[in-house]
Amino acid sequence: MGTKRKVSLFIPCFVDQFFPQTGMATVKLLEIADCEVHFPVEQTCCGQPAFNSGYRKEAASLAKRFIRVFGDADNVVAPSGSCVAMVRKHYEELDLQGEERKTYEALKTRIYEVSEFLVDVLKITDFGASFPHKVAYHSSCHGYRELGIHDQPVELLHKVEGITLVEPDDRRNCCGFGGTFAVKFPGISSAMGEDKLAAIQATGAEVVTATDDSCLMHLQGMISRKKLPLRTLHYTRILAGGEALL
Amino acid sequence: MSRPKLPSDLKQSFRESLRNRSDVPLPYKVNTEKSTRRRDELVSDWPEFDRVRDRVTTRRREALENLDALHTQLKANWEKNGVQLHEAKDAEAACEIILSILQKENADRLLKSKTMVSEEIGLNEYLENHGIQPIETDLGEYIVQLRKEAPSHITMPAMHLTRDDVGHLFEEKLGIPFTNDPPELTKVARKTLRKEFLAAKVGLCGVNFAVAETGHIVTVTNEGNGRMVTTMPRVVIALMGMERVTQSLEDVAQLWQLLALSATGQKATVYLNLQHSPSTGPAGPEEIHVVLLDNGRSRIYADPELNEVLRCIRCGACLNVCPVYRQVGGHPYGGTYPGPIGEVFTPALLGIEQAPDHPFASSLCGACEQICPVSIPIPELLLRLRDRKVQSGKTGKGEDLLWKQFETVMMKETRYRKASNLARGVQRILPASMLPVPGWTNHRDTPRFAGKSFRTLWEQKKRETDDE
Amino acid sequence: MNEQLKTLENALTSLDAELVVCHRDEAIEQLLEKLQEFDHPQVAITDEELLQTLCIEKGLTEAGAEILLFPASKTEVEEWRKKLSMADAGITSAFGIAAETGSALLLSGSPDRRMVSLLPPLHCIIVEESSVTNTIDEMFQRWLKSGLTEGNAVVVSGPSRTADIEKELVLGVHGPVRVIMFVIHE
Numbered sequence: 001m002g003t004k005r006k007v008s009l010f011i012p013c014f015v016d017q018f019f020p021q022t023g024m025a026t027v028k029l030l031e032i033a034d035c036e037v038h039f040p041v042e043q044t045c046c047g048q049p050a051f052n053s054g055y056r057k058e059a060a061s062l063a064k065r066f067i068r069v070f071g072d073a074d075n076v077v078a079p080s081g082s083c084v085a086m087v088r089k090h091y092e093e094l095d096l097q098g099e100e101r102k103t104y105e106a107l108k109t110r111i112y113e114v115s116e117f118l119v120d121v122l123k124i125t126d127f128g129a130s131f132p133h134k135v136a137y138h139s140s141c142h143g144y145r146e147l148g149i150h151d152q153p154v155e156l157l158h159k160v161e162g163i164t165l166v167e168p169d170d171r172r173n174c175c176g177f178g179g180t181f182a183v184k185f186p187g188i189s190s191a192m193g194e195d196k197l198a199a200i201q202a203t204g205a206e207v208v209t210a211t212d213d214s215c216l217m218h219l220q221g222m223i224s225r226k227k228l229p230l231r232t233l234h235y236t237r238i239l240a241g242g243e244a245l246l
Numbered sequence: 247m248s249r250p251k252l253p254s255d256l257k258q259s260f261r262e263s264l265r266n267r268s269d270v271p272l273p274y275k276v277n278t279e280k281s282t283r284r285r286d287e288l289v290s291d292w293p294e295f296d297r298v299r300d301r302v303t304t305r306r307r308e309a310l311e312n313l314d315a316l317h318t319q320l321k322a323n324w325e326k327n328g329v330q331l332h333e334a335k336d337a338e339a340a341c342e343i344i345l346s347i348l349q350k351e352n353a354d355r356l357l358k359s360k361t362m363v364s365e366e367i368g369l370n371e372y373l374e375n376h377g378i379q380p381i382e383t384d385l386g387e388y389i390v391q392l393r394k395e396a397p398s399h400i401t402m403p404a405m406h407l408t409r410d411d412v413g414h415l416f417e418e419k420l421g422i423p424f425t426n427d428p429p430e431l432t433k434v435a436r437k438t439l440r441k442e443f444l445a446a447k448v449g450l451c452g453v454n455f456a457v458a459e460t461g462h463i464v465t466v467t468n469e470g471n472g473r474m475v476t477t478m479p480r481v482v483i484a485l486m487g488m489e490r491v492t493q494s495l496e497d498v499a500q501l502w503q504l505l506a507l508s509a510t511g512q513k514a515t516v517y518l519n520l521q522h523s524p525s526t527g528p529a530g531p532e533e534i535h536v537v538l539l540d541n542g543r544s545r546i547y548a549d550p551e552l553n554e555v556l557r558c559i560r561c562g563a564c565l566n567v568c569p570v571y572r573q574v575g576g577h578p579y580g581g582t583y584p585g586p587i588g589e590v591f592t593p594a595l596l597g598i599e600q601a602p603d604h605p606f607a608s609s610l611c612g613a614c615e616q617i618c619p620v621s622i623p624i625p626e627l628l629l630r631l632r633d634r635k636v637q638s639g640k641t642g643k644g645e646d647l648l649w650k651q652f653e654t655v656m657m658k659e660t661r662y663r664k665a666s667n668l669a670r671g672v673q674r675i676l677p678a679s680m681l682p683v684p685g686w687t688n689h690r691d692t693p694r695f696a697g698k699s700f701r702t703l704w705e706q707k708k709r710e711t712d713d714e
Numbered sequence: 715m716n717e718q719l720k721t722l723e724n725a726l727t728s729l730d731a732e733l734v735v736c737h738r739d740e741a742i743e744q745l746l747e748k749l750q751e752f753d754h755p756q757v758a759i760t761d762e763e764l765l766q767t768l769c770i771e772k773g774l775t776e777a778g779a780e781i782l783l784f785p786a787s788k789t790e791v792e793e794w795r796k797k798l799s800m801a802d803a804g805i806t807s808a809f810g811i812a813a814e815t816g817s818a819l820l821l822s823g824s825p826d827r828r829m830v831s832l833l834p835p836l837h838c839i840i841v842e843e844s845s846v847t848n849t850i851d852e853m854f855q856r857w858l859k860s861g862l863t864e865g866n867a868v869v870v871s872g873p874s875r876t877a878d879i880e881k882e883l884v885l886g887v888h889g890p891v892r893v894i895m896f897v898i899h900e
Binding site for chain 2: 725729784785786787788790791794795796799814815816817822824825826828829832850851853854855857858863864865866867868869870871872873874875876877878879880881882884886887888889890
Binding site for chain 2: 015039052173189
């Protein structure tokens with residue numbers, strides 16, 4: 001046994017406010033994996049909503065702030081592929097100079113979505129959970145396409161006792177959330193959501209899971225409105241809470 | 247002169263399209279799915295795909311980096327081969343050049359094979375206004391021309407229509423008994439157009455690639471109409487966007503295979519037509535004219551933030567895979583180029599002021615970049631265009647203020663904490679329908695703030711641990 | 715049949731095209747078999763060397779086919795094109811054939827022979843086995859080394875087709891509806 005790995009948690013703002021249980025599940029998984037977990041309480045938002053809306057100046061201020069808050073961290077781990085992609089990939093586009101740029105270049109190699117950190121870095125896949133349900137895994141786009149995340153969460157979920165894991169047969173299409181897109185083009189966004197839900201329902205799953213609560217929030221909003229026999233659950237919660245959750 | 251119009255409000259245009267959709271299942275959804283599936287099957291059988299894609303991407307990138315030199319070489323070869331060059335700085339100039347060639351031939355019609363550039367310059371309407379009948383010969387284009395519509399897709403112009411739609415159209419416009427049998431409908435078009443091909447004086451084709459090293463003008467087709475319009479008439483006009491230069495025939499071989507795969511899920515298209523020089527014998531074209539079109543391209547070329555879009559080979563794969571395109575089809579985008587590539591190309595070509603919402607009509611899912619045979623980072627380009635809209639002042643004061651406030655709140659943790667607690671309190675007392683985001687609640691229930699935020703739970707946990 | 719020709723046969727089958735592998739002496743017989751559905755076939759032939767070596771014109775004429783000869787002057791072109799459009803078949807050779815995709819590279823030559831492979835509903839392509847390569851890339855490599863790139867050319871992969879109506883495949887749009895490749899096996 002070496003010394004514990006230090007992990008700084010990055011809990012994206014909407015997870016903080018709407019899905020704190022995903023954050024707590026992440027803490028639990030990291031602790032099971034024998035990490036020393038820190039939560040830099042100064043953190044707020046990575047700047048993605050402003051950046052995706054074209055407000056780069058505002059996004060840059062928040063990015064610089066993020067770099068200050070997390071610059072010293074050994075590892076940064078977040079339960080969101082999208083926000084990790086914002087930092088790892090899109091901060092490149094922002095105007096970062098000198099020390100800031102240098103700190104960022106180092107930081108972007110040490111920031112991970114949870115499943116990347118557990119599977120690729122720590123090489124731990126079995127968290128002893130039990131979840132005897134049919135679960136559909138939705139590949140959240142930013143995690144999947146910008147970070148290449150797919151096999152890691154799937155591997156983690158496959159280790160869960162009693163789970164039947166399926167993937168909708170729709171070419172890993174977008175669920176229709178897309179941040180402010182969901183509000184700017186609500187009709188298209190929800191039409192995409194309907195297609196996604198139809199593909200999920202065709203699998204016979206009872207639960208939809210994903211790497212991003214944002215996608216799940218959008219889908220859950222439609223599920224509740226349509227009163228579908230489905231529920232959404234972030235995959236870290238399945239791994240951390242298992243059966244007790246349903 | 248009229249060129250494809252852009253909707254004054256893209257959001258409205260999309261809303262209408264959603265409201266008016268009646269065919270179930272939607273033809274564009276079904277057709278894009280079929281195309282993508284075939285393409286995916288072929289890719290999974292082609293182990294070298296990634297390698298070829300990387301190489302082709304690199305070669306396209308290099309071609310654009312050396313565009314001036316390649317143009318010089320290409321023009322020298324055209325001159326040597328007897329190909330007549332006309333450079334057109336904009337749509338108007340291109341239309342005038344084409345008209346003057348037709349007038350010199352005393353032609354009353356122009357036989358056209360598929361070219362999106364001719365849509366871009368509004369050629370058909372221009373010619374009609376000058377008493378010349380343009381005749382589309384690609385089956386899909388022929389269909390949309392009869393309907394007086396623009397193509398709804400870059401490579402599948404009539405993909406928004408069902409076989410019944412086409413059957414009724416032919417019944418009405420061509421006076422044949424109704425049939426919805428695609429082979430029968432195709433026969434009708436073949437028969438009608440064969441007469442035209444035999445009588446044609448002037449033909450016009452698009453250009454997929456022009457080869458700098460040899461001067462070949464390359465057109466990729468399946469139906470044979472591209473061969474017809476470049477083989478039968480005395481005079482051939484090739485209408486080409488200035489970015490479509492490629493280095494060598496070797497590059498063409500690879501580009502072509504990737505294009506076929508991405509566009510239609512074929513290993514090779516039926517025809518790869520390589521025009522080199524006018525015919526010397528008794529049969530075949532005696533003149534070949536190239537109209538080399540700029541129309542905003544050199545401005546994109548000089549723009550390092552956007553010029554990667556010029557790598558595009560117009561396969562249409564990004565349309566097929568785009569979840570937004572699949573919901574609305576091509577027409578609601580307006581302009582010439584729909585789907586993800588159009589969301590970039592349209593504002594890049596015309597300026598963000600002309601198409602301010604185009605870059606926002608995307609969930610940024612990245613399926614377009616993933617499928618693009620020349621690896622154009624479409625989401626990144628959309629994000630840059632969004633920035634440009636903000637820079638241009640085309641966003642409203644309200645939105646500017648919103649994001650400024652967002653920044654202010656998020657820049658200070660205590661402010662963020664206070665603001666979220668306030669919102670949490672408001673949500674407790676207000677009914678769900680009275681939430682601040684109207685677009686959301688029409689289709690979805692609103693997420694509820696958790697009773698306690700993560701940071702509150704974390705602090706509690708810390709205290710408990712410290713107490714132990 | 716060797717591996718390469720089997721690959722070619724599979725490719726052509728998937729394109730709804732046909733392959734005939736035959737000996738030099740059997741070429742005319744095989745051609746006639748494919749033309750037997752026509753009473754007095756009208757056939758256009760190019761002046762390519764291989765077709766002359768194989769005496770295709772003589773063989774078909776003797777069997778009762780009417781051969782459309784290339785127009786000698788411009789004044790005959792109009793009439794020739796009309797006849798060509800009504801002809802039953804066009805016979806050409808090819809610079810090469812790529813087995814994996816069933817693609818034939820035709821050089822238009824001078825005078826321009828492109829219409830022969832375009833207007834009639836049946837296109838027969840006769841090549842020697844040595845002209846067959848595995849891939850399109852290899853075929854292009856050979857072409858580049860041949861010194862024959864200065865001219866019009868077309869690569870043909872099967873009969874003309876469209877899928878413009880509901881993605882349903884239809885053969886024979888503006889080009890030939892049927893393509894047969896004859897490979898002369900030594």
